[in-house]
Amino acid sequence: MNDILNIKYEKHILENGLEVVLYQDKSLPIVSVNLWYKVGSANETNGKTGFAHLFEHMMFQGSMNVPKEKHFKFIEEAGGNLNGSTSFDGTNYYETVPANSLELALWLESDRMGFLLEALTQDKLDNQKDVVMNERRQRYDNQPYGLSWEIIFSNLFPENHPYHWPTIGWMKDIEKFELNDVRSFFKTYYSPNNASLVIGGDIEYASTLELVKKYFDEIPTGEPIPKISIPKAELTENKKIIHQDNVQLSKLYLTWETAKLYDTDDATLDVLSDILTGSKNGRLFKSLVFDKQIAQDISTFQYSANLTGMFIVIATAKPGVDLEVLKTEILLELKKVMDDGITEKELKRSINTVKSSFIYTLQNLNSIVNQINNYNTNLGEPNSLNYDLGRFQKLNSKEIKDVANKYLSNNFVELQIVPKENNNEN
Amino acid sequence: MKTERNSPPQTNGTIEFHLPKFNNFVLDNGLEVFFVQKNNLPLVQLNMLVNAGSKFDPINKSGLAYLTSLLIDEGAGEFNSLQLDDEFESLGSIFGVSTDNDNIHLSLLTLKENLSRSLELFSLVYQSPNFTEHDFIREQKKLASTIIQHQDDPSYIATSNFDNIIFDGTNYKNPIIGNVGDVNSISNYDITEFYKKHFTPLNTKLVVVGNIELKELNVLLNKHFNSTNRNKIEEQNDIIPITQKQQFYFIHKENAAQSEIRIGHLSDKRNETDYFAKVIANSILGGQFSSRLNLNLREDKGFTYGINSAFSYSKNAGHFEIATSVNGKDTGEAIAEINKEITGLKSEIKKDEIEFTKSYLVKRFPAMFETYSQIAHHLSTMLKYKLSEDYFDNYIEKIIACSMDEIEKIAKEKIISDELIYLIVGEREMVLPQLKKITDLKIVELDVNGKVINQ
Numbered sequence: 076m077n078d079i080l081n082i083k084y085e086k087h088i089l090e091n092g093l094e095v096v097l098y099q100d101k102s103l104p105i106v107s108v109n110l111w112y113k114v115g116s117a118n119e120t121n122g123k124t125g126f127a128h129l130f131e132h133m134m135f136q137g138s139m140n141v142p143k144e145k146h147f148k149f150i151e152e153a154g155g156n157l158n159g160s161t162s163f164d165g166t167n168y169y170e171t172v173p174a175n176s177l178e179l180a181l182w183l184e185s186d187r188m189g190f191l192l193e194a195l196t197q198d199k200l201d202n203q204k205d206v207v208m209n210e211r212r213q214r215y216d217n218q219p220y221g222l223s224w225e226i227i228f229s230n231l232f233p234e235n236h237p238y239h240w241p242t243i244g245w246m247k248d249i250e251k252f253e254l255n256d257v258r259s260f261f262k263t264y265y266s267p268n269n270a271s272l273v274i275g276g277d278i279e280y281a282s283t284l285e286l287v288k289k290y291f292d293e294i295p296t297g298e299p300i301p302k303i304s305i306p307k308a309e310l311t312e313n314k315k316i317i318h319q320d321n322v323q324l325s326k327l328y329l330t331w332e333t334a335k336l337y338d339t340d341d342a343t344l345d346v347l348s349d350i351l352t353g354s355k356n357g358r359l360f361k362s363l364v365f366d367k368q369i370a371q372d373i374s375t376f377q378y379s380a381n382l383t384g385m386f387i388v389i390a391t392a393k394p395g396v397d398l399e400v401l402k403t404e405i406l407l408e409l410k411k412v413m414d415d416g417i418t419e420k421e422l423k424r425s426i427n428t429v430k431s432s433f434i435y436t437l438q439n440l441n442s443i444v445n446q447i448n449n450y451n452t453n454l455g456e457p458n459s460l461n462y463d464l465g466r467f468q469k470l471n472s473k474e475i476k477d478v479a480n481k482y483l484s485n486n487f488v489e490l491q492i493v494p495k496e497n498n499n500e501n
Numbered sequence: 502m503k504t505e506r507n508s509p510p511q512t513n514g515t516i517e518f519h520l521p522k523f524n525n526f527v528l529d530n531g532l533e534v535f536f537v538q539k540n541n542l543p544l545v546q547l548n549m550l551v552n553a554g555s556k557f558d559p560i561n562k563s564g565l566a567y568l569t570s571l572l573i574d575e576g577a578g579e580f581n582s583l584q585l586d587d588e589f590e591s592l593g594s595i596f597g598v599s600t601d602n603d604n605i606h607l608s609l610l611t612l613k614e615n616l617s618r619s620l621e622l623f624s625l626v627y628q629s630p631n632f633t634e635h636d637f638i639r640e641q642k643k644l645a646s647t648i649i650q651h652q653d654d655p656s657y658i659a660t661s662n663f664d665n666i667i668f669d670g671t672n673y674k675n676p677i678i679g680n681v682g683d684v685n686s687i688s689n690y691d692i693t694e695f696y697k698k699h700f701t702p703l704n705t706k707l708v709v710v711g712n713i714e715l716k717e718l719n720v721l722l723n724k725h726f727n728s729t730n731r732n733k734i735e736e737q738n739d740i741i742p743i744t745q746k747q748q749f750y751f752i753h754k755e756n757a758a759q760s761e762i763r764i765g766h767l768s769d770k771r772n773e774t775d776y777f778a779k780v781i782a783n784s785i786l787g788g789q790f791s792s793r794l795n796l797n798l799r800e801d802k803g804f805t806y807g808i809n810s811a812f813s814y815s816k817n818a819g820h821f822e823i824a825t826s827v828n829g830k831d832t833g834e835a836i837a838e839i840n841k842e843i844t845g846l847k848s849e850i851k852k853d854e855i856e857f858t859k860s861y862l863v864k865r866f867p868a869m870f871e872t873y874s875q876i877a878h879h880l881s882t883m884l885k886y887k888l889s890e891d892y893f894d895n896y897i898e899k900i901i902a903c904s905m906d907e908i909e910k911i912a913k914e915k916i917i918s919d920e921l922i923y924l925i926v927g928e929r930e931m932v933l934p935q936l937k938k939i940t941d942l943k944i945v946e947l948d949v950n951g952k953v954i955n956q
Contacts, residue, residue: 079542102541104516105868140506144800147790149509152857154864173864178510186506205803205828209759213806213826216758219653289504321755322653324646355586365583368639371646393646424590431593431612437542438872495755 080433080460082447085280087287091296092268095287096457098275098447100440104173106276107444108180110188111167111452113271114264116244117237117303117382125207125244128161129252130260132203134168135159139190143199146183153179161242164381165452171441174277178286185290188270191261200254208250211243219322220492227330227387230316230488233308237382266297271452275444305382310486319495324371327398328490329388329405333482336379337453342466343478344377344386349425350417350475351375351388351408356424358408359388369396369404381453386482398491409483416476429467433460518867520893521876524715528723531731532702535880536718537710539873543613545711546873547623548881553699554603555679556672556737556817562687564644564679569692570600571640573607576631577622585622594619596626602673603816603885605699610874613712617721624725627700637689648681652949655754656826659761659926662752663822665951666922667767671740673818680950702726703733708880710873740818742767745920749936749944753929760832760927764839765822766920771814771886775911778903779812782911784858786810786846787823791857793842794823802838804831812915816885821916829928833935836923840939843921846912855908862900 085097116127137143150157155172170180215221225241232239272291274283309332334340351359352375363370371391378385390401436442450459521537528534555566574596575582589596594611596619607627611619651657661676668674675683707726709718745766769775780788787794787810798804808825827835870876883892923940925932936944946955 103867103871104518105871140508144791144796148857151789151791151861152864153512154861154866154868156865156868171868173512173516173867175512175514175516176864178513182506182510190506202800202803206799206806209804209826209828210806212758212828217655217826219650293504323649324653354590356583356590361583364643365639368642371643371650391650393642394649424587427591427593429593431595434542434544434612435595435610438544438874440871 079437080464082458082460084447084457085284086451086457087284089267089288089292091292091294092266093291094271094451095284096271096273096447096451097278097280097283098273098444098457099278099280100275101277103440104277105171105440106174106177106180106274106278107169107171107440108177108184109167109169109273109275109444109448110184111165111271111273111448112265113165113269113300113452115162115164115166116240116242117163118264119237119240119244121234121240122248123256124240124248125242126252126256126260127166128242128244129203129207129249130257131159131161131166132207133195133199133257134187134191136199136203137194138187139193140186141183141194146187149179149183155180162380163238163242167445167448169441169445177274177278177283181286181290184272185294188265188267188291189294191265192258195254195257197254200252200257204249204252207243208246211246211249215241215243220320220326222318222320223326223328223490223492226316226318226490227328227488230314230490231310231330231332231385233306235306236308237303237305238380262297264300267291267294268296269300271448273444273448273451273457275447276440303382310488313486313489315489315491317491317493320492322492322494324394325392325398325494326492327390327392327401328492329402330488330490331386331482331485333377333384333386334379335383336381338379338384340478340481341377341379341384343470343474344384344482346422346425346467346470347412347475347479348375348377348386349428350412350421353425353428358412359405362408363390363401363404367404369393369400398493402489409479412476412479413483417472419472422470422472422475426467426470430464433464516867521870523880526715526719528702528726530702530727530729532705532707532726534707534709534722535884536715537876537880538713538715539710539876540712542873543712544873545611545613545616545709545713546877547609548708548877549607549627550706550708550881550884551605551607551700552603552704552734553605553695554601555675555677556602556815557695557699557734558672558675558679562683562691563675564684565687565691565695566605567600567678568641568644568684568687569695570598570605571644572632572636572692573605573630573696574598574626575636575640576633578625578629580625581631582636585626588622589619592619596623600677601815602677616711616713620721620725627726628728630696632689632693632696634689637692641684641687644678644684645681648678648684651678655757655759655761655926658752658754658949659763659924660824662750662947662951663763663765663922663924666750666924667765667820668740668818671818672737673740673815698732698734701730701732702728703731706884708877708884710877710880737817739770740767742769745922747919747921747942748923749940749942750922750924751929751933751936751944751946752924752926752949753946754926755928757829757926757928759826760829760925760932761826762832762836763822763824763924764836764921765820766917766922768812768819768821768915770817770819773888773892775907775915777899778907778911779915780862781855781858781900781903782846782850782908782915783810783812784861785850785854786842789858789861793846794839797838797842798825798827798835802831804828804835804838814886829931832925832927832932833939836936837939840918843916843918847916850905850909850912852905855905859900859903863897866897
């Protein structure tokens, strides 16, 4: 079984520092290109939040040899699909195209890596600022409970912490960005030595490497990337925030700072989360939603990133149920895990779910290529599916209990999102 | 030597793609099975379509099909709800239930090694659900709260009210999840009766895509699916689009950060004659990123994060719809621009736009058959709309064959400006004055449940 998780690949590092991973899979005549820049919202500073994401938008506005609107058009005309995404720690760009259009994808990616600024205009920036402000309105401001994440981040982490603000950024910052911000961000972070390129699918190794060299070799190395400084700060007491929103049901969020991505405790916390809410038999689900019926829904996550992680419990109260009642029940169930641990059966169920999900991921080329790039970027080893799965398979039940005690007895941030007072109409 | 970058590189070689072939067979009890063997991974995907969607909800019992779908896997055979879930989870198999207007879908994704046990559990859910009163009361209350939660979501308010208006007088009018009052009036008896009537072999089709031989699959399925109920429900009548009058509707949402906009009208149900011409005409208008609507409202004006349009289909009906959400202060201007693009499409479609769209649709074809669930989805689509068995064999040819005349005719005749229904959900004080500037028609104001409040 674990044999199919063993990814065969070639890895090369170009003279300019660009890491290139090639992965052959000939099951369909398609190719996925995934370019990961090691820059995200954590590289921003207060007053300039949301810029990594806005910059991602600017990367689709054309470059020296690609007119505005044509980046999307070239890929769509070739029958491909494309997108980008920005997180705390990284920004990635990806397209899946028919195998005979690989060169087109490399031409487009290299043109914007090497020659973006030549095509930069004030109009493009103004336009994408409007688009991103509307993205913020649509995905956060106009969503019920939409501001929860940014309220949690900004209370869990101190003001000078790189995760203090949301990736989309504060509206007042997005409004202010200027062309010079684009130029300096590009020069600082968008260099080949700060990127990892993975190409997977119906390819030949030698000719693909030749193509990569043709388009990327002449892009010059950039300056070393500025280091991020992380203030060491722990919550000195529990924090409680009450936020009124246009909603009818109240929601409770409890958040603890935990372990970072691929830390030894990271997978353990994932399993803890699954045991709490991963299924109907999850401890919290069974108690609050199924038996006592005081919660409409409940979920938990171990959300881990490069610098740190957090464990989050989210529960929606049934109409008429007080959030304090929810909180008491949640803490009671967590205490049971901390005192008495979990059963072997619970652990086994959770591990089996993880194992299957690894195999399911292999169905989609874009997902697997993105995962390979995640491994290459964060672990330095593209072939890490078995290592990753092994992190889960080697766990024992005592480790789950220990990790609950290690983190969930610390101070936490409590956010309550409650209906607006005197809110008689919708 | 510097790399030549002035123009895009040409394609390299041709693409060879073999469409997955399907077989069909009938189980001893009459249940029809459509099967594609796919061996690149040790997986099996099942999609079951039961002719039991929300269009069968009786009057005043909206939500009945959906609530049935929520209860169907709350215990079956000797297992109660939690035990059944535990059985699936321990196998790492993903079992899911979903409901649309036409069907309840049961789906399963499993490792080949766990197929037999997973199928056994799947068949219990399908043939022997417990439907206890205790589970019913819990899920009914939960659904009532879900509906309340949805009413806080501007996008849901817009979509559900838009459907409510354009499908008025038909059984596609109500939201799939139902209305609170209706859901509260449903009894567990209603659920079991609905189940008995609909969940029979002759009302069900099964799609399987997996790493298994046909013979082995046939034996396994016959072993587990053995209900002999011969009930078959009658097909519903198709909804023939009637001429409607252009009309504006508005729903106030306190402190809305954006305006949700829906514009459209009823259209014909899906057929194989003008389907592709519609796809092409619509792609040019708003069906892809590089569409006229998106390039104008997003990439030029910056009014929105995105806009799209579609001819959408249910089994017995079709409709055309443009959907977006825009900054409140731009609402009027955004609608004016949308109107302009509709008029523009009717007056001129360029040859290169058609070529671009055909190229996009034809060349992405192989990637439509990548995952087990994608293939199962396409087979399910074929079954749902009763498309001919060679539908995908002729897919590319049919796209290429669409003529400029056919596509122009769609734009002129199937998008009807005079019949467009406009629905806006936003902040009253900011939006209403803008709407009054772009239309002389009376603007009908509704509450979130679609009740007229300004007459």
